[in-house]
Structures are given as C-alpha cells and as structure tokens.
Amino acid sequence: MIGATSVGSSATAGAAPAVAQVTAVEGGLLAFVVLTALATALARDVLAAVIVFGAYSLGMAALYTFYRAPDVALTEAAISAGVTTVLLLLTLAKTTRIDHDVALESVNLPAVGAVGLLFGGLLLTMGDIPAVGSPDAAVWSNPEVSQWYLRESYAQTGVENSVMAVLAAFRGFDTFGEAVVVFAGGIAALIVLHREVFA
Amino acid sequence: MSDTRPGDDPVGGADDPGTEEPPVDGDPGDAVDTDDAPPRRADSRSGRPDSERRREIPYTESQVIMPTVKIVAPFAFTYGLFITFHGAGSPGGGFQGGAIMAAVVFMIAFAFGIEATREWLANTVVVALAVGGALAFAGIGLIPVARGGAFLQYDLLPIPVKYGLESVEIFGIAAIVSGVLMGLFFLLASGFDSDGSGFGDTGSAEDDADEAADDPDAPESDRTAVADGGER
DSSP: HHHHHHHHHHHHHSOOOOSTTTOOOHHHHHHHHHHHHEEEEEEEHHHHHHHHHHHHHHHHHHHHHHHOOOOHHHHIIIIIIIIEEEHHHHHTTSOOOOOOOOSOOOOOOHHHHHHHHHHHHHGGGGGGGGOOOOTHHHHHTTTTTHHHHHHHHHHHHHOOOOOHHHIIIIIIHHHHHHHHHHHHHHHHHHHHHOOOOOO | GGGGGTTOHHHTTTTTTTTTOOGGGGGOOOOOOOOOOOOOOSSSOOOOOOOOTTTSSOOOOOHHHHHHHHHHHHHHHHEEEEEEEHTTTTTTOOOHHHHHHHHHHHHHHHHHOHHHHHHHSSSHHHHHHHHHHHHHHHHHHHHHHHHOTTTTGGGGGOOHHHHHHHHHHIIIIIIIHHHHHHHHHEEEEEEEOTTSSSOOHHHHHHHHHHHHHHTTTHHHHHHHHHHHHHHO
C-alpha cells in the first residue's frame, strides 16, 4: 500500500529535472525501490514486510533492466521477487500470525543515527564514482580485463552472450563450484529438516 | 491429542485421550508475551507437523487462480525453457531458466494445492533433476580431463565449443537449480517430520511441557512450557 501510493508521487517528482540526467523512469524506479525498502524495514506485520519486499525486488529487477543488465535483472526477478517471496510466505504460513494494532514498527533512534552516519559516509564517496554509462569508467574502458573479455568471448567460445561465456567457460570452474553449492544447499535442507525425500 | 500423533512415544499415550487440551494462551495466568497484542494462534501449537498436519496448510480452491494458472503456466514454462536454451545468444541461462521453471511448479502448487502437486511431481523427478544435473556438469567437465586436457576444456569435447557451454547450462545448471528449488519448496511446505527421525528429544520435552501445563501445581514449568511454545 505504501509503495503503491509512492509510485504516483515519485513519478511526478522524478519528472522535474532536479538531478542532472536522471530521467523520469529512473527517478521513479529509484524512489520506488527506496520507499519499498523503507516499508520492508518498518512494517510491523511480517506478511506485509514479505510482500513489500517482493515489490522491492521487482523494482530492483526493473532498475537493472533500465541499466542494461538483463542477466542480473532476470535473476533478481526470478529468485528474489519470485522464489524467495514464495519460500518466505510458505514459512510464514507455518508460524503464528500476530495481530498488530499499529502498522509500522517503532523507530529506534540510535539505529537511525548509525545508519545515517554510514549513509553520509558512503555519500561522500559518490564524487569519485563515474557516471552511469560513462565510457571513461575504469571498469569498462580498461583494455586488459573488460575489453579483453568482450573481444575474446565470441572468438573463443562462439557465444554471443559474453556474460554466459564468462560464467560457463572462462570462469567455468567457479560456476561448477557454485552449482555444487546449490546442490549441497538442497542436501543440507534435507538434513536440517530430518527428511529423506524432497517431495 | 493422541490421534494427531500416531506412533509417538509412550508418554503421549499415557494421557487421557478424551481431554483435548485448550491452547495455552487461553490460560489467564501467563504473562510471557512480550508483544503488545496477545498472539492469536491459528492452530495447535504442536511443533511437529506429521502427515495429517502437513495437509493443514490452508488451501482453498479459487475459481480465479486455478483458470489463470492453467492459462499462464504453459507460457511461463515455455519461457523458462526459452531462457535456458537461448542463454548463449540472449540474456539468461541455466540459472534463470531453471528458477523460472521451478517457479511454474510453485504456481501450480499454489493453485491446485501443495500436497496434490507433491503427489503429481514424484520425488524421483526432483532428485533426478538435482543429482543428474550435478553429475552432468561434472561429467561434461571430466570428459576433457579423460582426453588429456583441463577440467571443462570445451575444445576437447566432441561437439563445438558453443554447444559445450549450452549443454553445461541446460543439463547441468538448469537441472540443479530447478530441482533444488522445487525440493526446497516441498521441504519447507512439509516442515519438520517426526516419524523415523531423531526428534525424540524435542518430542519428550514437549510432552513434559504438556503434562506440566495440565498440572496446576507447577507454575514454573508452566511458564517454561509457554516459552517453549512461543519459540516455535
């Protein structure tokens, strides 16, 4: 509810070119993500927090798409917005639902102060971060790593998606380790829950 | 009480089967709850869902959700297959496609009931996906080793390098991810299982707590019983 009402107001706020080169869509998505994150942290009802957290993940997926990282966006949408929300809801269904009189958690002022200090410290580093999509950004323009992979991934693997070329070929052993970690996670869940069959 | 725990320890059988124990929250004496509002428990506070209790997950047939899922599920599953098979030429890959295909199973389970889906999708399928995926990934990686190369050295495979990558994504990663996610879903839906497992300690402690809750002369253990129930 909170996130839904914030979309309309933030979209109109983002339309004003207050910050340099922040489009309306980008500003709206950023405001949506920040507000849903705040609502997730402040919601007193756990069910509401889980649902708003799913909306946050969906907003992050849209933001990743906007920043042209569709692989990350697909993962965020499928895993965070979909699977994690379903698993959290499933867990909540097995717990006790508690009625709350107030909708929002009471704010802990020292915690807010600590988070504000950290946020201010991080904000100080913003000046050294290159602009989004800048061709001079070091992560993009260095010829040894990024440009090498972009140049060589198709030549060496014949795969157009260089993300997949890096994951499955250049870093294939890491990916094998990650896949085994996922498999081991399933086995660990079996052990923790004292079961011998998945389904 | 005794019919909800078939084949449990003999301590539970010693109870009078006629007296159904009221929820402990109904006792006016307990003041353990730290929250403002008193907790309202949806069902029995027994922390050991057995086969009957597993079916207690709320499921209501919805005339909106079931036809919607019937229409959407084939398209979503096809999209998952597309993402998996076209990871080489477009965004995505085995991880994302496997997650989408597992999410289709979640969707079906929410529409038609988790237990019905559990019976429809046999345990063999889930285990075969997870184990077969891990074995396929390792096997594809080890074929070049057998030919004198390095692990996952794709140019030593008998197929083009591109198809080597795609086979890893399809038969390895997508299978592992979809199988493990489906398994986690059904595991979380069933929760703890008491039959044939080492849950005797918790069970006996809870039975002690139940007996103590029945006994009005033991206020201290009554309090611990409420605390134990509140932890779960």
